[in-house]
Amino acid sequence: MHHAMRQPLPKPTPANLRRFAETPVARKAINTIKDQIAGMRWRIQRRDGNAPAATSDVRIHILAANLDAPNPDDSFRSLTEQVIEDVLVGGWGAVEVQLTSDPQRPLLLWPVDGATIRIYAGWSGDAEEPRYAQVTPWGRHVDLRNDELVYVRLNPRSHTPFGLGRLEVAFETISWLLGAQDYAARLASNTVVQYALWLAEMPPASYDKVISWWQNEIEGTGKVPIIANLPAKPEVLRFGEGSDRDLRLEWQRFLIRIIANAFDLPPLLLGLEQDVNRSTAGPLLEEAFRTAVVPTARLYAEHITREILGRRLGWNDLEFVFEDLEIFDERAQAEIDEILLRNDVLLPDEVRLRRSLPALPGGWGGLTYTQRQMLIGGQRSATGDQ
Structure with missing residues (x-):
């Protein structure tokens, strides 16, 4: 274990980051955030919040149809x-944006490996001057x-x-975890010797006989060991306790907690379920949604609004929003909507638009x-007078 920790750490190059992203703990952390964002409902809406105008725009x-199929190979997800x-x-997501001549499909969006993007530090701000290079x-x-x-x-x-x-932040910790897991795997598979034979006053001529007996009977076939015709009894000296403590499981759990912190996630979501019950699990999951998923989703939505809708298309009055960012608890959100509707803060059509429902007929939703x-x-009074 000590030898593994003293080995030089790998550098956080793009290739090493990609490789570390394929390890189980890191992949679980990445998928926990990525899958929630990719599976969210989304919509294009007007910045002024005018629901009736949005339905007729x-x-x-x-844009909604275009983003559903951003290029011939990909869906929005x-x-x-x-x-x-x-x-x-790596903190470098990238999308190439191309304009088309089709008014029904004005955009082509292509995912780009962010690690291949270089930035011109001396960019003057001129729209025709290159700012990036792949x-x-x-x-x-x-x-x-x-x-x-x-x-x-x-x-x-x-x-x-x-x-x-976030993986860059956890890079060294993941490296330590991989070293600890490798050591534990070799120890559990008996490839790391945790004991020594003390031969006391046994003559050197008997060494080979004892070693051969140990390898064949103890480490090999697993038969009942029998040893005889030796001038002295050999003694086994153990270096470890012979228990799970030798696998450094507590050290591995500690490293997983640090990795969870780097991804802004509670350790519960990376498989550490100690001291978690029904009353604490709910708040932890909500905290993970607020601290890890929501900021990343909003960052992505803001770039789509500013860079694609505004800068590329010139439609600055429209914005891209994820519908599920504020609706972690459906029942709580429904109660909030009811309060806002009764206090004339929201219109029914605005609430229905957020849930991808059509406007109420007859203008009642406005x-x-x-x-x-x-x-x-008034209708009841008129009916009573009649």
Whole structure:
């Protein structure tokens, strides 16, 4: 174990980050965040919140259909999974944006390996000047303007133009965990010797006989060991306790907790279920949603709104939103909606639009609760007078 810890740590290169992302604990953390975002419901809406105008805006329907199939190979979910994967691994998600001549399909969106993107630090802000360059592993160099690439940085910092992925934060800890797991695997499979034979005053001529007996009878066939005709009894000296403590399981659990912290997740979601019961599991899951899923989803949605809808298409009055960001508890959200509707804060059509439902017929969904009650009360009075 000590020898494994003293080995030089691998560098967090893109190749090593990709490799570490395929290990079980890291993959569980990545999928916990990525799958929730990729599976969320989403919509295009007007920034001014005008629900009736949104239902009649042709651009919204065109964009929704376009994003459902951003290119001939991908759906919105598969595109999002690739981008969010890169954001979590290295802090560099990227999407190439192309305009088409088809008014019913104005965009083509292509996922790009964010690790191949280089940034021109001296970019002047000119829209026609390249801001990014893609450098492929085989040496190809492609310049891209600012409006041709959506570059999503996680954890932006002032001293570098690049982001910082959650896997980068956990890189050393994952390396230690892999070393601990490798040591435990070799120990459990009996490839690491945890004992020695003390031969006391036995003459050297008997060494080979005792070693051969040990290898054949104790380590090999597993038969009942019998030893005889030796001048002295050999003694076994154990280096470990012969229990699970030798596998350093507590150390591994500690490292998994650190990895969970790097991904803003509770250890519960990475398989550590100690001290968790029904009363604590719910708050922990909600905390994970608020701290890990919501910020990443909003970052992605803001880039789609600003870079694609605004900068590339020029439709600054529209925005992309995920519908499920505020609806972790459906019952609680329904109660909040009811309170807001009764206090004339929301219109019925606005609530229905958020749930992808059509507007109420007859214009009733465009009236506040007070207006509807006044109309209903007036109709009852008119009926009573008759």
